[in-house]
Amino acid sequence: MKKYIVVIAGLLSLLPVCAQQDDKSGSVVDEVIWVVGDEPILRSEVEANRMMSAMEGIRWNGDPDCAIPEQLAVQKLFLHQAAIDSIEVKESEISSGIEQRIEEWIQQIGSREKLEEYKKQTLSQIRESMHDEYRDQLLIRRMKERLVKDITVTPAEVRRYFRNLPQDSIPYVPTEVEVQILTMTPRISTEEINRVKDELRDYTDRVNRGETSFQTLARLYSEDPGSRRMGGELPFMGRAELDPAFAAAAFNLTDPKKISKIVESEFGMHIIQLVEKRGDKVKVRHILRKPLVADSTVNAALARLDSIGDDIRNNVFTFEDGATVISDDKDTRANKGLMAKKSQYGQTLSSRFQLQDLPPEIARVVDTLQVGQVSKAFTMINNRDKTVCVIAKLKNRIEGHKATITEDFQVMKEVVLNKRQEEKLHDWVVQKIKSTYVRLNDDYKNCHFEYEGWNR
Structure with missing residues (x-):
């Protein structure tokens, strides 16, 4: 494998960094600006990412003309390693993620028609154009998860990090909630x-x-x-x-x-x-x-959950017992209905959520509850695109405040864990650059990059 990579790199080094020209005007239409391993980065890719960043309000550290192609180059490194490690993602995950992204854009821009006008594409064309990029994003995420999965931090490390943190650097913890749910999926006739x-x-x-x-x-x-x-x-x-x-x-x-x-x-x-x-x-x-769930079936499930909610409020049994025995949500049932969030690399972190991090249907209901209160039954669409009926309990609400080691140990642990993970990934990229063929267009020789080793 190493010999094969060296041969490809050698061949690529003999190729000119070329530009494609418009036959009529003679102007440059596209151009290879970087080569990473055997993967080219085109100027059109950089411009597409610049447009997407503007649409999503992303701000770049430093010069975007340098930061954007560097980010693309780093992605190529992760994708190359993902291929070596035979990491795969499901087509259903890709489709679901694309639909969620499109819905977010529609909410931002106002309507499907406005989105099509802005992108100069139909929704079908938008989906098709997003497919490979979103697949690559999932592969990169899986690769990162694999690289950091064994990283842990001890309580002593967390306390030491917090103790040495300047007062003005102590994070502010926004209002957070802990939520329990009990779900029932209406049966299809x-x-x-x-x-x-x-x-x-x-x-x-x-x-x-x-x-x-x-x-x-x-x-x-x-x-x-x-x-x-x-x-x-x-x-x-x-x-x-x-x-x-x-x-x-x-x-x-x-x-x-x-x-x-x-x-x-x-x-x-x-x-x-x-x-x-x-x-x-x-x-x-x-x-x-997809078979449809009848309204009568949904209403019956909602009525059943409202009856269960009444029994909980009347102390016939606890919410925890109901979630453990009755709920069909496999992600929370074993935890007495308590919802938990995970890190971007798949590690379970905390049961505390900011409202915007909860599913919107749950967030709207929880925002109206007092601590200990159980909601009326409502419906939501789960991550498998199915209608489920839910009752929720607000287990705890923690008002916004400066983090303390006693009250917010999990928050501080997450900060330290994220820092260790980012350090690991940064070091991995630096080492990967050293062992990978890289060629830059001369326009990028004077860039100040986040990772060392590109200009060698």
Whole structure:
């Protein structure tokens, strides 16, 4: 592997850092400004990131003309290592993340039409253009998680760090809340499940009779926004990247002309068609349909939860007992309903949330509660895009204040842990730069970079 990388680097060193020109005007349309390993960075990438930063209100430390390409170069290092370590992400994660990002933009800019006007693209084109970049972001996050997963800090380190911190550097802790939830997922009726299955069987029959193609039906009817625009086609993926039931059906397909039986995953119901197998990866098309929950079923679940809430308020049993026995939220049930947040690298940190860090439906309800109070039942959309019914209890509210080691040990621990993690990642990048071929356009030779070693 090392010899292979050296050969590529040597070949790249013989190539000119080239520019693509417009044939009519002779002006530069695009240009390779950096090479990291065997990956080029184009000037157009820098400009696209500059525009996105402006849209999201991101401010750069130092000169953006230097900071943006450096950030892209660092991303290339993490992506290269992720490929070496065979890190994978699920297509469903990519689609879900893109939809969330688009919704955030729509809220910021005012409407879908305004977003399309600003981006000069349709929503389908926006999704398609975001796919590879968002996939890379997830891979980078996974790679960082792997690099820092073994980092821990002791209570003694936290106390020492806090003791040596200047008074004006002690962090201010905004108002935080601790929240417990008890959830109930409304069941989908047999009639609705059969309706969706009949639709999928009809799609299969129409393709088998030669009336239409699988791709056409996927574009018309699939409820997976990420693959619908591609005729239902997903990229090559391994078993670990897919829902287990979906993976089992996809990898059992052998004939591209055959369509799978109906597959039920955590996202809905699918039919699948094989495109190609390559080693331990498979490329398939699929059509996703999501059975709908009847309003009457949702209302029944809300009424049941309101009854449970009344029993808790009347001391028939505690919220903790109810969450442990009744709740179907697997993330909180084992913790007596208590919600907990994780670091950006996947480590569980604290049960304290600022309101803006909670799911919006929960935040709106909790903001109206007194400590110890249990809410009326309400609905929310969970991270699997399913409607769930919820009652919430405000376990604690901690008003904003300067951090103290006795009251805010977890906050200070998080500060120290984040610092150790960032130090680890910074040192890793510096070492990676030393062992990776790097070539910069002369325009960047005088930049002051965050990481040493680019200009060598």
